[in-house]
Amino acid sequence: xxxxxxxxxxxxxxxxxxxxxxxxxxxxxxxxxxxxxxxxxxxxxxxxxxxxxxxxxxxxxxxxxxxxxxxxxxxxxxxxxxxxxxxxxxxxxxxxxxxxxxxxxxxxxxxxxxxxxxxxxxxxxxxxxxxxxxxxxxxxxxxxxxxxxxxxxxxxxxxxxxxxxxxxxxxxxxxxxxxxxxxxxxxxxxxxxxxxxxxxxxxxxxxxxxxxxxxxxxx
Numbered sequence: 001x002x003x004x005x006x007x008x009x010x011x012x013x014x015x016x017x018x019x020x021x022x023x024x025x026x027x028x029x030x031x032x033x034x035x036x037x038x039x040x041x042x043x044x045x046x047x048x049x050x051x052x053x054x055x056x057x058x059x060x061x062x063x064x065x066x067x068x069x070x071x072x073x074x075x076x077x078x079x080x081x082x083x084x085x086x087x088x089x090x091x092x093x094x095x096x097x098x099x100x101x102x103x104x105x106x107x108x109x110x111x112x113x114x115x116x117x118x119x120x121x122x123x124x125x126x127x128x129x130x131x132x133x134x135x136x137x138x139x140x141x142x143x144x145x146x147x148x149x150x151x152x153x154x155x156x157x158x159x160x161x162x163x164x165x166x167x168x169x170x171x172x173x174x175x176x177x178x179x180x181x182x183x184x185x186x187x188x189x190x191x192x193x194x195x196x197x198x199x200x201x202x203x204x205x206x207x208x209x210x211x212x213x214x215x216x217x218x219x
Contacts, residue, residue: 063211063212063215064094066211066214066215067207067208067211067212068087068090068091068094069211070207070208070210070211071090071105071108071204071207071208072086072087072090074203074204074207075089075090075108075112075117079112079116079117081117085117085119086117088154089108089111089117089130089154089158090104090108092154092155092158092159093105093107093108093111093158093162096158096159096161096162096163097162099159099162100162100163100165100166101166102162102165102166102169103201105201105204105205105208106165106175106197106201107131107158107161107162107165108200108201108204109197109198109200109201109204110131110161110165110179110182110197111130111131111158111161112197112200113183113193113196113197113200114127114130114131114132115129115130115131115132117130118130119152119154119157120152125184128148128151128152128157129151129152129153129154129156129157129161130154130157130158130161131157131158131160131161131162131164132161133151133157133160133161133164135148135151138160138164141160141163141164142156142160145159145160164182165178165182168181168182175194175198176191176194176198177194179191179193179194179197179198180193180194183197
C-alpha cells in the first residue's frame with residue numbers, strides 16, 4: 001500500500017509570504033553601512049533628486065545689475081582692462097552719480113577719454129587718476145579724503161571727479177559746456193573734447209537701452 005501524501009495545509013502560502021515580508025522589513029531596518037552600496041547609492045540619488053525639486057533657485061539679476069554688467073563687459077573688452085577692475089569702477093560711478101545727481105554713464109565716458117580707465121594715470125599738467133583731476137584746483141574737495149595722494153584711489157578720484165562735473169553743470173546749465181570746462185578747453189569753439197565724451201556716452205547709452213529691453217522682455 002502506497003502511503004498517502006502528506007496532508008496539504010492551506011495556510012502554507014500565507015506563512016511563506018509572512019516570512020518573506022519579515023525578511024524585507026528586517027533588511028530595510030539595517031543601518032546604511034550594512035546595506036549593499038548599490039542600493040544605498042540608488043536611494044540617495046533618488047532622495048537628492050526629490051530634494052532638488054524644492055531647492056531655492058538662484059536669485060535673478062535686477063535690471064540695474066544687468067545694466068551694469070553689460071556696461072562692464074563692453075568697457076573691459078574695448079579698453080582691455082580686467083573685468084574685476086572695471087566692475088569696481090562701474091559700481092563706484094553709479095554710486096557717485098547717485099550722490100551728485102550726475103548720469104553715471106557720463107562719469108564713465110569722461111573716465112574713458114581722460115585715462116582709458118588707468119587708475120594711476122598722470123599728465124604733464126599734474127592731473128591724476130581715472131578722471132584726471134588736477135589737485136591744485138580742487139584742494140578743498142580733497143581735505144576729507146586725505147589730500148592729494150588720495151586721488152590715485154579709484155573711489156576718491158571718481159567721487160571728486162563727479163563732484164566737479166556736477167558743479168560745472170550747475171554753473172553753465174549745459175552739459176557740453178560743462179565738459180569743455182572739465183577738459184580745460186572752454187575756449188575751443190569746435191568743442192572737440194565734449195564731442196569725444198558724448199560719443200562715448202552714446203555707446204554706453206545704447207548698452208543701457210538694450211539691457212532694459214532685455215529685462216522688459218524677460219518679465
